[in-house]
Amino acid sequence: MKSAVETLNPTRVRLTVEVPFEELKPSLDAAYKKINQQVSVPGFRKGKIPARVIDQRFGRGAVLEEAINEALPKFYNEAVAEGELNPLGQPEVDIKELKDNESLSFTAEVDVRPVLELPEDFSGIEVEVDAVEVSAEDIDESVQQLRERFASTTPVERAAAEGDVVTIDLEAKIDGEILEDGVASGVSYTIGSGELLEGIDAAVTGLEAGGEATFASELKGGSAAGKEAEITVKVTAVAERTLPELDDDFAQLASEFDTLDELKADSEKRLGQMKKYDQATQAQERVLDALIGMIEVPVPEKLLEDEINTRKHNLEHHQLGQMGLDLEGYLKAQDKTAEEFEDELREQAVKGIKTQFILDELVAKEKVNVGQEELTEHLMRRAASSGMSPDQFAQAVVEGGQVPVLVGEVARGKALAVVVEAAVVKDTNGEAVELDDEDEEAETVSAESSSDES
Missing domain, CATH: 3.10.50.40 (Chitinase A; domain 3)
Structure with missing residues (x-):
């Protein structure tokens, strides 16, 4: 078999494949065997009909068609491997020539992942995030919410x-x-x-x-x-x-603390942790936006249209259905026109696809590996967000063949963490932000949501 690759544009190629007829023999034998099991000819036992009789009764063309349908995926995959391509979606195959007992040639057009040029390093990325500041008003609001619960x-x-x-x-x-x-x-x-x-x-x-x-x-x-x-x-x-009085008795009623001051101190600590988590997520999102802006990422049009349709279907038939809304009602509630909705959906889909392409390229460049413990932690988080138990979610993932998808999500999160670590992140006070190990978990979770978009 010989194959050649023609680049049609940065995200689409045409494969031209020529196959010597002798390489079709295994598929021809399989075709005769399959037809043998499906038809009956007087005078012959089922499965024992000679090839020449099948040709006479049903036509050599029917056999060739069956053989080619069986062989094409194999030859196509060999050509993809030979061309070192990363195809996206199914190819459009066109049989160019079929000469019985001589040769077969076909073309296959398919979208491919674009070749990306990543920066040598990411230290040039600078982003600003909100400062972690817990005000007295924040603490009072938190305590008031707790007070409301015990009204x-x-x-x-x-x-x-x-x-x-x-x-x-x-x-x-x-x-x-x-x-x-x-x-x-x-x-x-x-x-x-x-x-x-x-x-x-x-x-x-x-x-x-x-x-x-x-x-x-x-x-x-x-x-x-x-x-x-x-x-x-x-x-x-x-x-x-x-509402209960704000005093030590309330603190003992609503928490494990003995005094109101201890309760407020704990509220301040928790709010600080939440704001730090939000800050880490914000840093990851803004670094990702900066990274996307630095890299030229062509987007395959068919992949984009499929992604838009998938997002729209999920919104209409899953999310809105649970809310008892249709698309028209949703747009009215959001005060958006259909055109604004379509533009927003396209923009989100483009960002999702670019994000996945870039992070997958980073995974390869950084040689990111995913350990069993990391995969298990990620699975637990995904199970919690889905409302399923970890065992139920794990079973659904395995049965659906989605384990590689989860591995990819974790790997992308780790790759993005590498970029965030190298970038310059400052808060609105001009102070450098150092992200610790716990913050990296926030980055991974956010990265997984980005990859889900594509």
Whole structure:
């Protein structure tokens, strides 16, 4: 077999392959055997029909077609290996010539990974990230959120006011018809929380138990998500929320600490760790953006279109479905036009593909290896984010043949960590940011989300 590679553009090649007919013999033998098992000819036992009889009864062309279909993948893969190509997706194959007992020639056009020129080093990358600063307001807000969790409620016989917890029944109508999924009873709602429908706070404020009101609001979910409905709300009970006093007794009630000062100190420590994690993630994202800006990365158009379609399908049929929204309702909620959505989707897809190409090239350049412990830790994180147990997730990964995908995600995260370590990262105060081992975990997690995009 002889093959030649013609570069059509930086991401697409055409392979021309010539195969001597004798190399087709194993596939021809397999074709005769397969046809033998599928047909019957009077006077011959099944599986014992001579080749010449098959040619006479069913045509030599049918045998050749079966043999070529069986042989083409093998010859194509040999040509890919010979040309040292990294194909993306399935090839478009065209049989150029087939001479019985002489030769076979075909072409195969396929997208390939572009050859990238990476920088010699990454010390020229400089990014700025938010400084890690925990204010007194941050601490107070954290303690207040904890305080809210331990609030108590007391039934009252008065009109509902801001901050009260009301028990309500809801009924939604469109064009005078009650929606099948538009009725709810015994719903607990804190006035002013903004957790239900727009306009409900004004509707229930001032109502006592037994009172009701009607208002118009756009539905956030359900069969009529995004449509305006007439909402009738009836208050069945009003309760006053009482927050615990901020003192040592509260600290002992809400935590393992004996004093309020110890609780606040712990809140400050946790907030600092969270902000440092966020800072590391921000550093990784900005270094990645800078890296993408430094490298010319051509994107195969078909791969891009496939990626856009995949993202759109996942959004419409998985994410939005769980939220009870369709695409039209989603766009309305996001205040985006269809054109803006398509442009944003394309931009995200382009970035995802470029990210994967660059990080995979870095993995090869840096000779990044993935250990079993690293893969297990990554699997545990992915399982947690998917809502599955580690055993369930691991089984799904193995059965779906996705282990190499997870290995690739970890390797890309490690490769990106190499770049972040070499880059100059400063905070908004002009101070150099040193990322420790725990921060690198944040980088790996963020890198995996980038690779998932492509």
